[in-house]
Amino acid sequence: MSPAAPPSSPPALPSRLLDWRVRFGVLALIWGFSFLFIKVGTEGFAPFQVTFGRLLFGTAVLAVALVVKRDRLPRGARVWGHLTVAAFLLNALPFSLFSYAELTIPSTLAGICNATTPLWGMVLSLVALSEDRPTRVRAAGLGIGFIGVLTVLGAWQGFSGLDVTGTSLALLASFSYAVGWIYVRRTLTGTGATNLSLAGSQVGLATLQLAVVTPLFTSMPESVELVPLLAVIALGALGTGYAMLLQYGLVAEVGPTTAAMVTYFIPVIATAAGVALLNEQLSWNTPVGAVVVLAGAALTQTRRPTHRRTPPPQPLAPAATPAAPVARQAATHT
Numbered sequence: 001m002s003p004a005a006p007p008s009s010p011p012a013l014p015s016r017l018l019d020w021r022v023r024f025g026v027l028a029l030i031w032g033f034s035f036l037f038i039k040v041g042t043e044g045f046a047p048f049q050v051t052f053g054r055l056l057f058g059t060a061v062l063a064v065a066l067v068v069k070r071d072r073l074p075r076g077a078r079v080w081g082h083l084t085v086a087a088f089l090l091n092a093l094p095f096s097l098f099s100y101a102e103l104t105i106p107s108t109l110a111g112i113c114n115a116t117t118p119l120w121g122m123v124l125s126l127v128a129l130s131e132d133r134p135t136r137v138r139a140a141g142l143g144i145g146f147i148g149v150l151t152v153l154g155a156w157q158g159f160s161g162l163d164v165t166g167t168s169l170a171l172l173a174s175f176s177y178a179v180g181w182i183y184v185r186r187t188l189t190g191t192g193a194t195n196l197s198l199a200g201s202q203v204g205l206a207t208l209q210l211a212v213v214t215p216l217f218t219s220m221p222e223s224v225e226l227v228p229l230l231a232v233i234a235l236g237a238l239g240t241g242y243a244m245l246l247q248y249g250l251v252a253e254v255g256p257t258t259a260a261m262v263t264y265f266i267p268v269i270a271t272a273a274g275v276a277l278l279n280e281q282l283s284w285n286t287p288v289g290a291v292v293v294l295a296g297a298a299l300t301q302t303r304r305p306t307h308r309r310t311p312p313p314q315p316l317a318p319a320a321t322p323a324a325p326v327a328r329q330a331a332t333h334t
Contacts, residue, residue: 020253027246028262030238032269035107035114036277037235038099044228046218047099052210054095054236059207061241062200073201074193082187083202084209089180091206092213097173104166106280111270112152112290113170115263118297119145120178128182141299148292151285199244260301264294 041050066073074080102110122142126134149171153162188198250259267290274280 020250023246024250024259024262027243027250028265028269030243030246031262032111032266033273034235034239035098035102035111035270036273037231037239038110039102039107039274039278040231041228041235042099042102044225045221045232046214047103048096048210048214048218049221050099050232050235051092051095052207052214053232054240055091055203055207055210057233057236058240058244059200059204061237062196062203062244065196065241065245066200069196071194071197071200074191074197076191079188079191079193080201080205082183083198084205086180086184086188087202087204087206088209089176089183091203092209094173094176094180095206096210097169097176101166101169101173104163105170106274107278108271108274108280108282108286109152109167110170111267111274112286112293113167114174114270115267115290115293115297116145116149116171117174117177118263118300119149119293120175121181122300124178124182128186135302137302138300141296141302143296144299145293145296148289148294148296151289151292153289154283154285195248196245203240264298267294 038050041053045053065071074083098110098114101113119142122134122138153167191198247259247262250262271282271287271290275282
């Protein structure tokens with residue numbers, strides 16, 4: 001599930017006939033259900049196939065939006081080179097890691113791991129971004145957040161009953177989001193391209209990356225089951241394509257800070273969906289730890305008062321993925 005800077009101009013889609021609160025709720029539901037879609041998708045397809053499918057359908061939605069808006073693709077070999085790296089860090093790698101993780105861990109745990117992205121982001125920004133200095137509140141948020149992670153994982157029990165590999169893959173996916181957004185802030189600001197153009201190009205490049213990798217490590221399924229196929233289509237068209245368009249409109253209308261709040265609903269919805277629809281079991285430490293993680297993540301997003309400036313456009317990463325918080329670097333989900 002990571003964030004987005006306000007677009008240079010309001011997107012043509014989706015329509016603003018709906019109140020922003022309704023669209024906010026729809027966005028939270030789509031990104032929250034993405035983890036369930038991944039879980040269901042992996043029941044019929046290999047993880048790389050799930051990732052390729054979601055990227056393919058997400059690219060299709062964004063391509064239609066580009067045509068409708070008559071937006072142009074970014075220009076310059078250097079920009080495309082940076083977009084290729086961003087596509088790997090923000091889409092191809094984390095999407096694949098979450099798909100592999102959910103082979104062995106519940107979708108509820110994957111959704112909670114996704115909420116650690118802002119914690120990783122703060123740690124990395126202290127090293128990579130000289131202007132991002134820590135405050136006592138943000139440092140406290142970091143500590144609280146990682147206490148929440150240990151609570152979710154049941155550290156006092158020696159992580160018994162926990163699939164270490166799957167959980168590590170999910171946490172690594174969230175870490176990849178954070179690395180990707182640091183990279184984007186350092187390389188893709190001031191390109192002159194719109195958010196929609198950068199995001200569509202980025203997701204398209206990630207689709208090409210998976211188109212190369214997927215045949216090398218998977219074989220065509222002997223049969224295609226309807227429910228997993230529909231899950232992959234929904235994951236791509238809704239969670240990777242349409243959700244990004246919804247987020248553009250929210251950021252443009254109510255600002256990145258308010259739009260960022262959607263990040264904190266994602267693990268709640270992911271948990272509710274996993275328990276209600278997939279019969280996943282919860283122990284007390286999972287919801288308690290999730291609340292602590294979200295509280296810590298919220299504190300890490302606080303900043304010292306600064307002169308307000310309009311940030312340059314940046315590409316978005318779908319929150320599956322999800323997420324990075326919109327308020328900080330402003331974009332993601334799983």
